[in-house]
Amino acid sequence: MSGQGKQKTCFVTVGATASFTDLIRAVLAPDFCKALESQEYTHLLVQYGQDGKELFDKCLQQSLEVGDLSSLQIGGFALDPSGLRQYMIQAKGQHTKPPAAEGLVISHAGSGTVLDALRVSIPLIVVPNSTLLDNHQVELAEALEEQEYVVHGQLKNLVGALKRAEQLRTRMKTWPPVNSGTHRQAKGLKGVMDEEMGEEELRIDLEVP
Known part of the structure; x- marks a missing residue:
């Protein structure tokens, strides 16, 4: 399953804790x-x-049996103690030889993962895990999409979210930034994260380039 032409990566992360x-x-x-x-x-x-891993291997085999995916190289891993930023940078297409096209990150709605992707400045689809109890993932995804930081993806229509992510990519490269404007300045990214996640102790610079 090897692609031709310029590499373009979709990196998906489900997180480490759930x-x-x-x-x-x-x-x-x-x-x-x-x-x-x-x-x-x-x-x-x-x-x-x-x-x-077992589920990944099973689903991959089923997809290969259904159709030809010869132009898509698919791989996976469990966890990386050094973090996921390097994979997001890979998807961004930075520091690769030969140069790669900018790709995409698809993430669960974990606040740390979302912030990492936003710092890398790559289109991000946030998919809430609705099976978790007493969580704010849906509210967080909706609030971040409203301010045009991310695409709120739903499991039943990830293909549609993929198309919207390309629209977000285009807007990210225009001026003024997609998340500018008086209606967003009042809250901003840190305000959204604090309000939806209750992370008052957050002390990270959230200015996204």
Whole structure:
């Protein structure tokens, strides 16, 4: 499964602390893989979590049996103690030889992962894990999409989210920035994160380039 031409990577992360099996299934579904190929993605890399390898292997095999994915190289790993930023930079297409096209990150709605992707300044699809109890993932995803930082993705329509992510990519490269304007200045990214996640102790510079 090797792609031709310039490399373009979709990096998917489900996080380390909670299983998100539905997201693994969704990104390995044949229709989503075909949608990636249609947008000239050459690589799909999935961080499937500490208990996700068996499911990853099963879903990948099923997709390969359904259709030809010869132009999409698919790989996965459980966890990386050094963090995920390096994979986001890879998807961004930075520091690669030969130069790569800018890709995409698809993430669960963990605040740390979202912030890392925003700092890398790459289009981000945030997919809430609705199976978690007493969490604010849906509210966070909705608030960040409203201010045009991310695309709020839903498991039942990731193909549609992929198309909207390309629209976000275009807006990210225009001026003024997509998240500028008086209606956003009042709250900003830190305000959204504090309000939705209750992270008053957050002491990170949230200025996104």
